[in-house]
Amino acid sequence: MAFENKQDPFVRGLEKKTLILNLLREDTFSTVGNASLYLGISRDNSYRTFKRLEKEGLVILDERPWRLAQRGKCAIWGLTKKGLRAIVSFESCRYYNPKRVSNASIEHSLETQRAKIFALRAGWAWVSSRDVYQKAHKEPSRWLQVPDAIATTPKGKVMAIEIERSEKSIARYETIANNYCQMLYEQTIQGIIYICDVEKKKSVERKILSPEKVFIQGRLNNFNETFKSKFIFLNIEEWETYAKDP
Structure with a gap:
């Protein structure tokens, strides 16, 4: 998403604001880092765009303490009710309510968003969690396991995406492995990608692949x-590389 060929500063500014609102349309909130990655611009440029949107009442700033913040807090930019109305086809969108979103949910959503941005930049199609749950609700017999996202490679392979921030028990992973193997057997998906913290990746892999047997077709x-x-x-860095050549 480059802006070098847009010579008119007004046109460049309008396009950047539109693209950020498009990102918030699906995800409700974002950060300067994720938005700059999404737009392909500098962090300073992304920050100035958010400030313009804030001045227009389209986004609000919510500072949260969290484990990944460099200085103890993370600046979250959330879509307002006014911003929601400024988006075309906003019926299925939601505005950002700081009181209704936990820090853990924000961290997971932002990591999922970053993974999505890498996928989109590499030409993948992406179905976010909200739409995945709707799909699973309509076809529960096919979607035995509901992933954090569904991503389709440029070659058409449908992959379940799991953003694994904390480890589950071996018993829970055994159930997940059974569900995904059934979905693989039925060709609902062609693969499962777990994106994990560096220190958790090996342990998650060991637990997921530990069962000797799985149930398929009963x-x-x-x-x-x-x-x-x-x-x-x-891990997220490996995912960025993998997305370019799946």
């Missing part, structure tokens, strides 16, 4: 390499 089957190879484990 029968106990070997959890063999054909199925195991469909589970991919990456």
Whole structure:
């Protein structure tokens, strides 16, 4: 998303504001870092665009303490009710209410958003969690496991995306492995990508791939390499590289 060919500063500014609102249309909130990555501009440029949107009443600033903030707080820019009305086809959108969003939810959403941006830049199609849940609600027999997102590669492979910020129990992962193997068998998806913190990646991989048997079509089957190879484990930097050449 480059702006070098837009010589008119007004046109450049309008396009940047429109693109940020488009990002917020799906995700409700973002950060300067994620927005600058999404637009392909500097952080300073992204910050100035958010400030213009704030001045127009289209976004609000919400500073949150969280584990990834460099100085103890993270600046969250959320869509306001006025900003919601400024978006075309906003019926399915939501505005940002700081009182109704926990820090843990914000951190998970922002990490998912960053993963999505890398995918979009590499030409993938992306279905965010809200739409995934609607899809699963309509077809519960096909979507036994609801991922954080569904992403389709440029070659048409449908991948379940899981942003794994904290580890689950082995018993829980066993259920997840069974569900995903059934979905692989039925060709609902062609693979599962776990995006994990660097220090958790190996442990998550070990737990997910630990069962010797999985249930498919109501029968106990070997959890063999054909199925195991469909589970991919990456940290966010590895994901950026993988997305370019899946």
